[in-house]
Amino acid sequence: MQVIKYPKRKDWNQILSRPENNVEEMAELVNQVFEQVKNDGDKALLKYTSLYDGAEIDSVEVSLEEIEASESLVSQELKNALTVAANNIEKYHSSQLTKPELIETSVGVSCWRKFTPIDKVGLYIPGGSAPLFSTVLMLGIPARIAGCKEVVLCTPPNKDGKINPVILYACKLVGVDRVFRIGGIQAIAAMAFGTETVPHVYKIFGPGNQYVTAAKQEVTKKGVAIDMPAGPSEVLVMADESSVPEFVASDLLSQAEHGADSQVILISWNETLIKDVAIEVEKQLKSLTRKEVASKALANSKLILVGKMEEALALSNLYGPEHLILSVKNEDDLLNGIQNAGSVFIGNYTPESAGDYASGTNHTLPTNGYAKSYSGVGLGSFMKSITFQKISEEGLRNLGPVIEVMATAEQLDAHCNAVSLRLNKIKAKS
Amino acid sequence: MQVIKYPKRKDWNQILSRPENNVEEMAELVNQVFEQVKNDGDKALLKYTSLYDGAEIDSVEVSLEEIEASESLVSQELKNALTVAANNIEKYHSSQLTKPELIETSVGVSCWRKFTPIDKVGLYIPGGSAPLFSTVLMLGIPARIAGCKEVVLCTPPNKDGKINPVILYACKLVGVDRVFRIGGIQAIAAMAFGTETVPHVYKIFGPGNQYVTAAKQEVTKKGVAIDMPAGPSEVLVMADESSVPEFVASDLLSQAEHGADSQVILISWNETLIKDVAIEVEKQLKSLTRKEVASKALANSKLILVGKMEEALALSNLYGPEHLILSVKNEDDLLNGIQNAGSVFIGNYTPESAGDYASGTNHTLPTNGYAKSYSGVGLGSFMKSITFQKISEEGLRNLGPVIEVMATAEQLDAHCNAVSLRLNKIKAKS
Structure with a gap:
């Protein structure tokens, strides 16, 4: 982990720079797949599922029986946890009505x-080794509260063509x-354009790898909205000195274990804390299942020592x-000084993982600096005004006369007429 | 104007189809200009202004003196109208805080x-023959209420390098x-990437021709947000029979005069009304300055007769x-049945032009079917949560235990640790 001490303001942008993402380079592949799915529908979906997921499937839809059967395949402990989390998510998002x-x-x-x-x-x-069921809650619950009439979900199957029962x-x-x-x-193509089986939708939500990201970006040009880039x-x-190095380290590692490209930054005006956290990170890292991933992310992470709190805030x-x-x-x-952030966790007993799972706030948040212009997903993301x-x-x-003057100045006669005709009628009546 | 009587439901999609837009074909040109502006900054802006606007300018920024001088060049009548409109826009948008x-x-x-x-x-x-000052109000006022720190505006000059004083x-x-x-x-490139003179911004708003639209779409891939496609x-x-054909015709023409590609649709369950409106449209059209533009738009417009109100609503x-x-x-x-629309105008005395200029609502609205997934511009468009x-x-x-169970099931150890370490500390204290 790189320690940076008292960086000069002129270097801030460089220190905080993020890796470029190469979504654009994938546009060609994305458009190829789009064309195939548009032309061949379900047939193309089966073909790509074989090609990319290595699964030979007969039909793309998960049957109601399979969904029902999932209930007996999930531990009671996990089901209880999901219920608590779902209740909190429902309570928080309902307050946004x-x-x-x-x-x-x-x-x-x-x-x-x-x-x-x-x-x-x-x-x-997304697929992968672990079932990301928490995202099902984070997207499905506000969609339901909003009153969306049709909520569909796509997720890649494993090699046997199955979906993890916790997801179901x-x-x-x-x-x-x-x-x-x-x-x-x-999957993005199917939801954007529709196939014989998959209905087309107006807006697509959810995380994904670089291909999914590129495909989501591309559909915005074709009339389909997305949650955010x-x-x-x-x-x-x-x-500061009031924080617990052990806790801070565990939070940094929570982020680092997400992926090798995760960004992890600590800013403090207390040099001892920075040292202690660095030691704790190394210690905790050793026991993590995903320590290799986390190590890679940490290699790009930064511990920044600044002169005072105000500088930390500005950074x-x-x-x-x-x-x-x-x-x-x-x-x-x-x-009060926080201007740009997705979600803020306050105090020693509010780990990021609380918001990731169960406190009730949404975990679909703007990253890559988008917090400067985008909100995270909320109830409003599933509605329009x-x-x-x-x-x-x-x-x-x-x-009326105000509108007439303005429309005339913009040289839009018919806009003016629409008012004048009505004003004439009102005058004639009185 | 095409009259369609009692269309069958299976034909609805075809009847309501909109012309395709070709934003994608312009991506190459857009990216060329982007590169030039990124590399050459202001110099590229001067070059393109000469090339595309036919104006030789020395500097891209309008001086404070020029802005100040505009006041004496605008009629008192128009200034008064702008003040009334601005007050209504301010009142409506402030209510969204x-x-x-x-x-x-x-x-x-x-x-x-x-x-x-x-x-x-x-x-x-946008530039063009008429100064679209109303859009300055519609975007500038909510930006100010939101508290945006830096609000910049780009608009093309005339051949003399000047901006219309009403805009200023x-x-x-x-x-x-x-x-x-x-x-x-x-202009979009300058605001997205910044030049020596033009600051880069986080979000770009406003209407424009197909080049501007394509450029706005493209910057979303480069970390800059836009209002909407x-x-x-x-x-x-x-x-229905309670409406005044004269008024309806004037509203249809208000839209038709915007551009040859404008879409104008009347749906009624009263055949007499449809006939009367068609006659009125022809009559009013004759006296419009922009009658050629309006005629072209009307050629694609549709008067649809349906059996009952419910069908009109569904269409x-x-x-x-x-x-x-x-x-x-x-x-x-x-x-209560309206599900998808940008802005709704109710009754005989609420012409669309009221909302275009002065009633207080915003006139930057989702078109092209985007009303199914996007909101119009509001105060929230200038903020993020x-x-x-x-x-x-x-x-x-x-x-905590709920989070531990869920994090473990998603195989994210560090997420679990962040909670476990804290729970241990709490236990140790008590």
């Missing part, structure tokens, strides 16, 4: 907006409508971390 | 989220920080119009 509020902007001019569900949404859950159980728990055993670019996961910890805002952990004595001094307005005769009598 | 609400998802687990401004935003205003006056009125006389792909403007009117939801006008007797029967959470010792004692 809003009611339309009518605003009378001027006399007789009433405006309001209403959030309505996105009718059809698609969730993507989580789908059942949150009420996903249909599950498809497909992954990669072909993706990048490697990352954490930035700000800590953090410049970076815009996905996860930000504040392990400091006077957190209130920092909280519609604006409404209703103007009375009196309202138009007052506001 | 929210305060963080703390949710205790379970004992000792507190979660909340806070909306913070996007620090740096860029607004794009609007910039001054809403408090845009810096104005640049550049347009097209080069763009497409030709469109209106769908639902009307409208399938289409997801940018603007939806409800000119019907029993609007309440329809309002940050999630916060704080867990007490008691909270972690309760929730």
Whole structure:
């Protein structure tokens, strides 16, 4: 782990630079797969599942029986844990429901907006050695609260064509409508364009490898929305002498074990703490199953010593971390100054993994600096707002002339006429 | 204008199909300009301004003096109109400010989220014969309410290198920080990557021609957010016998005059109304300055007769119009059923042009069917949310075991350790 002491402001950007992602180079492959799926539908899905996942499957949809059967294949302990997490996620996201509020902007001019569900949404859950069922909860629960009519989920099968039962159980728990055993670019294509079996959706959510990321980016050009652009996961910890090196180390490692490209940064104004954390990281690393992955991530990680708290805050805002952990004595001094971050974890007893799984907040967050312009997934990600307005005769009598002047200045006659004709009618009546 | 009577449901998609846009074909040109602007900065901007706008300019920034001078070049009548519109826009968008609400998802687990401004935003205003100052209000005012620190605006100059004074006056009125006389792909490139003079921004807003649209789409792959994908403007009117054919015709023409590719649709269950509107459209069209443009748009427009109101609603939801006008007797029967639309205008005295200019709602709306998944621009478009959470010792004692079980099942040891270490410490203390 690289220790950087008192970096000069001119070097900050370089110190905080992230690896470039090469989503663009994959555009050609992505478009090839898109064309095949558009032309051959399910047949193309079976072909790519054989090619990329090494699984020979007959049908892409997971049967209701298979989903039902998952219940008996998951331990009661895990089912209980999922229920607790789901309840918290439901409680937090439900609090984001809003009611339309009518605003009378001027006399007789009433405006309001209403959030309505996105009718059809698609969730993507990556494959791999471990079943990422937590993401099923994080995406499926707000989709249900929003009231999305059709919630479908794609996830790649293992070599036997099966989906991990915990994934299926989580789908059942949150009420996903249909599950498809497909992954990669072909899954994104199927949800974007539809096939005989897979319905097309209006918005696609969820993490994935670089192929999935590139495919999601590409569908935005074809009328399908996505949750947000993706990048490697990352954490930035700000800590002072009040923090526990053991805890800080465990948080840094939580992030490092995600992938070799994970970004891990500690900023402190206490040199002893930095030393202690570095020692603890080495110690804890040894016992991790994923220690090789974590080691690679740590090789790019940075422990930054700064002169004072304000500098740490400025560095953090410049970076815009996905996860930000504040392990400091006077957190209130920092909280108001945080401008760019996905999710903030406060105090010694709030590990990032709480938010990853069970506290209730969403774990689908902007990374790669996108926290400067994107929000994490929330209930609103599954809805869109519609604006409404209703103007009375009196309202138009007052506001009409303003519209006429502006429309005329923009040389849009018909826009002006639409008001003038109405004003004439109102005058004729009175 | 094409009249379609009682279309069968299987034909709905075809009837409502929109022209394809060819944003992708421009990717090569866009990337060429991007490279030049990245490499040569301002020099490239001057070159492209000469090439594409036919203007030889020395500097890309509009001076403060020029902005100040605009005030005396705009009529008092127009200034007054802008003030009224600005006040309504401010009132409506201010109502969208929210305060963080703390949710205790379970004992000792507190979660909340806070909306913070996007620090740096860029607004794009197209050039052309008419100055689109209304869009300056629609984007600049919410940017200011949100608290964006740096609000810059790009708009192409005329052949003399000048910007229309009404645009500059609007910039001054809403408090845009810096104005640049550049347009097209080069303007989007400048705001995305920055040059010696133009600061780079985190999010780019505003309408534009197909080049601007393609450039905006492309920057999303390079870490810059955009308001939404763009497409030709469109209106769908639902009307019954209670509507006034003259008014409906003027609303259809308001849309048609925007551009030859504008989409204009009327749906009614009253055949007489459809006939009357068609006659009125022809009559009003004759006197429009932009009648050639409007005629082209009308050639693609559709007057659809359906059997009953419910069908009209279903067609409208399938289409997801940018603007939806409800000119019907029993609007309440329809309002709850509207699922997909950008902005809805209710009743005989609410022309679309009210929302375009002055009622207070935003006129930057999802078109091209994006209303199925995107919201229009609002205050939230200039902000992003940050999630916060704080867990007490008691909270972690309760929730910790749940996290441990889930992290273990996802094979993420370090995630589990981050909790276990803390639970051990809590146990040791008690």
